[in-house]
Amino acid sequence: MDAALMTNSKVTNLQEIGLDWWPSPAKLNLFLHINGRYPNGYHQLQSLFQMLDYGDKLAFDINDSGVISMATPLKGVKDEDNLIVRAAKLLAEHAHINKGVNISLEKCLPMGGGIGGGSSNAATTLVALNQLWGVKLSEDELAELGLELGADVPIFVRGLTAFASGVGEEITPAPQEEKWYLVANPNVHISTAEVFTAEKLTRNTPIMQWEDYQFEKTRNDCQQLVVNRYPEVANLLQWLVHYAPSRMTGTGACVFAIFSDDVCAKQVQAKLPAAWHSFVAKGVNRSPLLQKLKKSEHVYATSDKK
Ligand SMILES: C[C@](O)(CO)[C@H](O)COP(=O)(O)OP(=O)(O)OC[C@H]1O[C@@H](n2ccc(N)nc2=O)[C@H](O)[C@@H]1O
Numbered sequence: 001m002d003a004a005l006m007t008n009s010k011v012t013n014l015q016e017i018g019l020d021w022w023p024s025p026a027k028l029n030l031f032l033h034i035n036g037r038y039p040n041g042y043h044q045l046q047s048l049f050q051m052l053d054y055g056d057k058l059a060f061d062i063n064d065s066g067v068i069s070m071a072t073p074l075k076g077v078k079d080e081d082n083l084i085v086r087a088a089k090l091l092a093e094h095a096h097i098n099k100g101v102n103i104s105l106e107k108c109l110p111m112g113g114g115i116g117g118g119s120s121n122a123a124t125t126l127v128a129l130n131q132l133w134g135v136k137l138s139e140d141e142l143a144e145l146g147l148e149l150g151a152d153v154p155i156f157v158r159g160l161t162a163f164a165s166g167v168g169e170e171i172t173p174a175p176q177e178e179k180w181y182l183v184a185n186p187n188v189h190i191s192t193a194e195v196f197t198a199e200k201l202t203r204n205t206p207i208m209q210w211e212d213y214q215f216e217k218t219r220n221d222c223q224q225l226v227v228n229r230y231p232e233v234a235n236l237l238q239w240l241v242h243y244a245p246s247r248m249t250g251t252g253a254c255v256f257a258i259f260s261d262d263v264c265a266k267q268v269q270a271k272l273p274a275a276w277h278s279f280v281a282k283g284v285n286r287s288p289l290l291q292k293l294k295k296s297e298h299v300y301a302t303s304d305k306k
């Protein structure tokens with residue numbers, strides 16, 4: 001990742017070259033409880049997904065060639081493995097259409113950071129091409145398709161701050177007071193699979209009633225394991241917790257601290273040792289992707305009851 005992009009500097013390149021950009025926001029898991037394991041190895045979890053007003057940007061140059069390509073290949077990820085290309089191909093196959101697209105990506109979000117960058121890119125691709133190719137799938141259909149790409153894709157398709165259960169696909173909207181988050185990256189890449197296959201992972205947290213949710217009464221069940229394995233995460237958490245309630249998101253590596261206003265969040269960010277890249281973002285109840293969709297004329301098909 002380009003260090004310069006992990007700041008709050010405005011990313012305007014796609015706009016500057018005249019493309020219509022689609023936001024691909026980050027999420028935080030304000031808590032993450034693991035309640036059990038399904039026979040297929042996936043974990044049964046409960047989480048609160050907080051949408052942020054900060055993320056990557058995508059632009060879609062559609063054509064009739066039938067070819068799906070990346071105008072801006074992602075360093076270290078082959079195009080055929082890129083969740084953006086995989087999402088576009090999945091939608092084309094599912095809808096039996098033979099249109100093409102050349103896709104530009106401005107990557108701001110750290111990869112493997114637990115803030116859902118890849119899943120969000122996939123969801124934005126599904127939502128945007130559904131509209132631009134005139135596919136007209138409903139929100140439910142897009143979310144179901146997204147689940148084939150990853151457990152976190154459906155929540156980004158729906159674009160709401162929400163409680164999630166199951167493998168993360170059962171979603172209950174849960175609007176939160178809009179706070180500010182300082183999100184910091186300890187510069188380690190943690191594989192989600194590594195954490196979920198760890199023998200010592202806590203997997204027996206009792207199911208919680210959503211109405212009982214309070215940040216202080218919850219935790220991230222992956223955090224202790226990650227802190228034990230990665231001293232960089234432990235050090236960053238220790239530093240942040242001195243200033244504000246702080247926790248790891250997802251399976252790591254990013255850590256967030258919660259503030260009631262941006263001024264306080266930015267004051268702490270200014271003190272953060274330079275080795276830790278960070279950004280400050282507002283927590284939003286409706287994701288920037290949803291806001292863009294609602295602004296455009298053509299939303300989901302009329303079969304969508306949401
Ligand atoms: C833990 C979270 O980061 C919370 O946001 C996500 O649920 C992970 O979502 P994701 O990255 O979209 O996950 P996937 O790409 O589907 O799976 C990545 C890896 O995590 C494991 N995985 C994922 C979700 C889940 N509920 N149980 C799991 O055990 C899968 O076995 C796989 O090895």
Ligand SMILES: Nc1ncnc2c1ncn2[C@@H]1O[C@H](COP(=O)(O)OP(=O)(O)OP(=O)(O)O)[C@@H](O)[C@H]1O
Pocket residue numbers: 074077081082083084110111112113114115116117118119121122152192250251252253
């Ligand atoms: N478009 C993409 N953006 C980011 N990563 C991608 C993309 N396509 C494929 N990947 C692969 O997915 C891996 C996980 O990336 P991602 O940024 O989604 O992790 P994450 O933030 O930990 O996700 P989560 O919170 O959902 O577990 C990357 O290391 C990369 O190899």
